[in-house]
Amino acid sequence: MAVDVTGRAAQEPVEPAEQTEPARPHQPRPSRGGGLGRLWVWLGLAVVGILLTYPFAWLVSASLKPRSQVFDNRLVPRELAPSNYVELWDAAPVLVWLVNSAVVGVAAALAVTVSSALVAFGFAVFRFPGRNVLFGLVLATMMLPGAVTMVPQYLLWNEIGLASTQVPLWAQNLFGSAFYIFLLRQFFLSLPRDLFEAAMLDGASWWRIFRSVAVPLSLPALVIVFVFELRASWTDLVKPLIYLRDPQLFTIPRGLKAVVDQFGQGGEAQWEIVLAASVVTTVPMILLFLVAQRFFVEGIATTGRGGR
Numbered sequence: 001m002a003v004d005v006t007g008r009a010a011q012e013p014v015e016p017a018e019q020t021e022p023a024r025p026h027q028p029r030p031s032r033g034g035g036l037g038r039l040w041v042w043l044g045l046a047v048v049g050i051l052l053t054y055p056f057a058w059l060v061s062a063s064l065k066p067r068s069q070v071f072d073n074r075l076v077p078r079e080l081a082p083s084n085y086v087e088l089w090d091a092a093p094v095l096v097w098l099v100n101s102a103v104v105g106v107a108a109a110l111a112v113t114v115s116s117a118l119v120a121f122g123f124a125v126f127r128f129p130g131r132n133v134l135f136g137l138v139l140a141t142m143m144l145p146g147a148v149t150m151v152p153q154y155l156l157w158n159e160i161g162l163a164s165t166q167v168p169l170w171a172q173n174l175f176g177s178a179f180y181i182f183l184l185r186q187f188f189l190s191l192p193r194d195l196f197e198a199a200m201l202d203g204a205s206w207w208r209i210f211r212s213v214a215v216p217l218s219l220p221a222l223v224i225v226f227v228f229e230l231r232a233s234w235t236d237l238v239k240p241l242i243y244l245r246d247p248q249l250f251t252i253p254r255g256l257k258a259v260v261d262q263f264g265q266g267g268e269a270q271w272e273i274v275l276a277a278s279v280v281t282t283v284p285m286i287l288l289f290l291v292a293q294r295f296f297v298e299g300i301a302t303t304g305r306g307g308r
Helices: 034-063 083-091 094-125 131-143 146-159 171-175 178-189 193-201 206-217 219-235 238-243 252-263 271-291 293-302
Strands: none
Touching: 034 271, 083 094, 083 252, 083 271, 094 131, 094 171, 094 178, 094 206, 094 219, 094 252, 094 271, 131 178, 146 238, 178 219, 193 206, 206 219, 219 252, 219 271, 238 252, 252 271, 271 293
16 A cells, blocks of 8 residues: 555555346257157147048038948048038928027026036035035935936926926926036135125125126136037937927937938938038037137136135
8 A cells, every 4th residue: 555745545546346247047958859849749739630530521521422422431522412411401400400409508508507506606605514515415416327317307397298398408407417516616616715705895795796706707617517518418319319209399419310210221321411410410519619619728727726
């Protein structure tokens, strides 16, 4: 340290500290096999997709072929015969069957969705003695085969004079479904209970809480239940075979059974008409999935993630 003439210590100039660059976050190097692995995944998915869509593609192709070429296994028909659908439309009341299936399916889906949601909300929110035992009994009903209750149910509907109508096809869903009750209960349990308590502080009743809080938050799960039941009702053949006698009341599966009996192996062997009827039966469900795909995937991904 230097000393000036006054005896005071002279301060040496201080050099500024070197500025260091901030440490950069460590970025992992891209794996050399990452792109190749992703390619194999996409190839595998493409193969599975082709295998799953091939039967429907064959069905559509065969329904557009003349009778002599139906079973030639060519995806691209050598000759187109769209008149098969015209013959089907003339031979059977397909439009009436489609409307019947839509009405019955929507009624059954709405009935089971509302009733199951009410029961599931009660099991998820209310605390009462024997709740778990009662819920276990509800789940135990899933172990009962449906064939066991067919005869008693038919006798009940016959006793009240509705055995030959479409009412038994959807009215049974007014009592809910054990599987859907379990599904929706798990979703209701994942909702924050603070929302229900806040609504109670604002003076909302339990019915208002269910309608204005629980239902909007559970829309994906409710859509899942609606779509599942609509598909189940659309493809159900057993109940229409038991209850329906009038062809004007047939649903599309029962009508398809009548078409197979008339034009299939035991009838006129006009398989092109049978295949055209199969396409008409299948397309509405594909359109339904495309419309509800977002809710469908979201409901599958989120339902059952909570529980207490």
